[in-house]
Amino acid sequence: MSDYAHPEVLVETEWVAQHLNDPMVRLVESDEDVLLYDVGHIPGAVKIDWHTDLQDALMRDYVSRPRFEELMSSRGIANDTTVVFYGDENNWWACYAFWVFKLFGHERCVVMNGGRQKWIAENRPLTKEIPTYPRTHYVAKERDDKTIRAFREQVMQHIASGQPLVDVRSPQEYSGELLHMPGYPQEGALRGGHIPGAKNIPWAKAVREDGTFKSAEELRALYTEQGITPDKDIIAYCRIGERSSHTWFVLTYLLGYPRVRNYDGSWTEWGNLVGVPIEK
Amino acid sequence: MDQQEHIALILDHYQHPRNYGTLTDPDILVNGGNPGCGDVVTMYLRLDAEQRVVDIRFEGHGCTVSMAGASIITELVKGMTLAEIEALPYQVLIDQMGEGVFKSRLRCATLGIDTLKGAAREYPTRQSLGQKLIQPIVLAHTGWV
Numbered sequence: 001m002s003d004y005a006h007p008e009v010l011v012e013t014e015w016v017a018q019h020l021n022d023p024m025v026r027l028v029e030s031d032e033d034v035l036l037y038d039v040g041h042i043p044g045a046v047k048i049d050w051h052t053d054l055q056d057a058l059m060r061d062y063v064s065r066p067r068f069e070e071l072m073s074s075r076g077i078a079n080d081t082t083v084v085f086y087g088d089e090n091n092w093w094a095c096y097a098f099w100v101f102k103l104f105g106h107e108r109c110v111v112m113n114g115g116r117q118k119w120i121a122e123n124r125p126l127t128k129e130i131p132t133y134p135r136t137h138y139v140a141k142e143r144d145d146k147t148i149r150a151f152r153e154q155v156m157q158h159i160a161s162g163q164p165l166v167d168v169r170s171p172q173e174y175s176g177e178l179l180h181m182p183g184y185p186q187e188g189a190l191r192g193g194h195i196p197g198a199k200n201i202p203w204a205k206a207v208r209e210d211g212t213f214k215s216a217e218e219l220r221a222l223y224t225e226q227g228i229t230p231d232k233d234i235i236a237y238c239r240i241g242e243r244s245s246h247t248w249f250v251l252t253y254l255l256g257y258p259r260v261r262n263y264d265g266s267w268t269e270w271g272n273l274v275g276v277p278i279e280k
Numbered sequence: 281m282d283q284q285e286h287i288a289l290i291l292d293h294y295q296h297p298r299n300y301g302t303l304t305d306p307d308i309l310v311n312g313g314n315p316g317c318g319d320v321v322t323m324y325l326r327l328d329a330e331q332r333v334v335d336i337r338f339e340g341h342g343c344t345v346s347m348a349g350a351s352i353i354t355e356l357v358k359g360m361t362l363a364e365i366e367a368l369p370y371q372v373l374i375d376q377m378g379e380g381v382f383k384s385r386l387r388c389a390t391l392g393i394d395t396l397k398g399a400a401r402e403y404p405t406r407q408s409l410g411q412k413l414i415q416p417i418v419l420a421h422t423g424w425v
Contacts, residue, residue, distance in 0.1 A: 032343075035287065035290060035291060035294070035343075035381075036343075036344060038287065038291055039291060039294065039295065051384065
């Protein structure tokens with residue numbers, strides 16, 4: 001862990017256990033299985049449902065600044081609160097929520113290594129009690145869609161200039177054999193395949209079986225052997241941008257890559273776009 | 281039921297699944313889902329001479345909605361014939377789980393019922409050949425890709 005570029009963004013379960021009552025810390029649970037929070041969550045944690053809390057209801061985009069401010073204020077999160085993200089499935093959606101918080105410039109964001117899985121495996125307490133916190137007066141920055149977010153026009157420019165992309169989906173999605181993860185409805189795109197030039201490094205290769213992130217050395221090898229190196233401008237994508245936010249987190253914070261963007265339109269956009277190239 | 285009641289019911293079935301387990305010498309043993317990742321169920325059924333379900337069990341691994349859906353459907357189909365199961369509308373699940381959850385997690389919600397419908401379609405042919413419908417039990421692997 002000490003070899004990570006930014007070790008301060010990863011906290012262990014023991015640290016979380018010691019800060020359950022820290023007024024400067026707010027635990028945020030974000031899950032793929034959105035009902036898991038109600039089954040039981042870390043005491044004091046609030047739930048952020050990516051479907052309802054982070055997405056605009058009518059336009060495929062993230063919530064507006066006023067809505068993000070309301071979300072923070074209602075969860076008792078202040079501008080100087082340290083937000084600890086955790087969730088199921090290797091912190092998959094926790095990293096997605098982390099990425100959205102960073103769009104709005106929230107400074108103190110960390111991820112609990114190992115997520116729900118590790119907390120439960122260590123027999124640490126869960127509760128069904130929904131906490132309430134005094135409202136804060138959160139002031140968000142304007143959403144920054146330039147630094148860590150990529151749009152399709154930028155992806156087109158990226159391809160034209162031969163810069164690297166990371167496709168973090170399953171090998172079968174990358175090859176075009178499937179349009180969604182195995183076991184899911186094969187829908188969402190008219191074409192299967194990948195963006196030309198993208199390297200396939202499935203997102204879950206960055207974690208161990210217990211849900212914790214692999215060492216810096218292992219992660220460095222995972223990405224550099226496919227030409228994904230820190231001197232380059234990297235764009236990561238998946239199907240809707242949530243798996244690729246996990247990879248964005250790994251590259252940006254654990255390996256310290258200075259220029260990584262998440263293309264959240266991802267394959268559900270690219271695979272349906274008229275006139276853009278694909279590879280199989 | 282309002283949405284909160286639907287969610288409470290789903291969570292109750294997830295945490296206290298009905299008919300969870302196996303049957304010895306079932307007439308039907310079928311798998312549903314994808315063992316490579318995600319949600320899987322195995323359904324065990326015992327039938328009478330009229331292909332009516334006299335006993336049912338399920339095992340599985342997966343999300344709250346898929347496991348709750350399997351639990352709910354095993355309660356609903358007891359006493360039904362296979363023909364009735366094959367014709368069963370999804371509305372019976374929507375009434376229990378709520379339209380919002382059902383539609384947002386369609387694959388998960390219908391895992392149990394679709395596994396049973398598939399068995400209901402296939403069993404008559406097997407029976408005409410003097411066979412039961414028994415598939416090898418497939419264990420779930422929870423690695424995400």
